[in-house]
Amino acid sequence: MNELSSVPISVEFKDQRPGLVAFGIVAVVLGGLCALVPLLGSVFVLLASRTGAGLQWKIMVPGMVIYAIFSMILVWLGIGSILCRRWARALLLIVSWGVLLGGVNGICFYAIFSRTILPAGGAGAQAASIVIAVTEAFMAIFTVFLPGAMVLFYSRRHVKATCEAHDPVIRWTDTCPLPVLAASLWFGVTALGMLAMPLTRGSVMPLFGILVAGTKSTVMVLAACALLLYLAWATYRLKIAGWWTALAALVLFYVSAMVTFMKVDLMEVYRGFGYPEAQIDQIRRSLGSLLTGKTLMWWTIPYLLLSYIYLLWIKKYFRPAVDPGAATPTTL
DSSP states (O other): OOOOSOOOTTSOOOOOHHHHHHHHHHHHHHHHHHHHHHHHHHHHHHHHHHHTOOOOHHHHHHHHHHHHHHHHHHHHHHHHHHTTOHHHHHHHHHHHHHHHHHHHHHHHHHHHHHHHSOOSSSHHHHHHHHHHHHHHHHHHIIIIIHHHHHHHHHTSHHHHHHHHHHOOSOOGGGSSOHHHHHHHHHHHHHHHHHHTTTTTTOOEEEETTEEEEHHHHHHHHHHHHHHHHHHHHHHHTTBHHHHHHHHHHHHHHHHHHHHHHHHSOTHHHHHHTTOOHHHHHHHHHHHTTTSSHHHHHHHHHHHHHHHHHHHHHHGGGSBOOOOTTSOOOOOO
């Protein structure tokens, strides 16, 4: 994903249109599969409401919205890949990297979690082991191997040159290095995701040892969203002030979260989100050994370190601030 300049069209390359069409179709199909999640979720909520099951629909809405948006994005990018659009190649490369990294993390977490709830022995343990193995294989195919193949394909020089030859117009994805564009999009997507919290479940924010809820939490969420949107804009524009702000904000957020979750019962977060007590008790019984402050801290530290390493790596792309008093070069 580390690239700055475009490959000149005059350079000879192997035409990769068949691969672009094939992976574009795969992206469209995956988008269609993602669209099934909100559809089936809506049916489930409707049936539960008619049977009086008392399902908390707000719990399911954020996930359904995320899948719906992701479905539209995949279909849009898949069509762009079929048409050999350079913006589609760049964005599919970024999305594939994101899914791949998230998939590896998800498989690791699921492997640890599934073993903690595995029955002690007997036929139940064998059946559970089979279900776990099938689930892990399914996750590996769709969140590791498939996005990994897309990363390898869309990062190829010949694929990039093919898209530039068939789509010679400079696009918005060309004005920012892909590693920085990935960070900018991450800031923007995170801002939109946080904005959905007070509109669905309610908002709960960690603040250096305490949990803030209600109106104060909503204000904090809106402020955080504004900051993230600024970071998305500033990093895309390669402003060094945005890079420094991202570096400082990252430390403050992770330190605040770690200090808070070391002191506060994590079940209070679910109560703040409006989960019913019966479901909270179920979460405590199934995940009690994993959802503790110490385990969350150990899961958080690698994210902090990797995020810092990534920010330090992309600093080379940012432009230093221009001194207003510096002499302006003249044109002869």
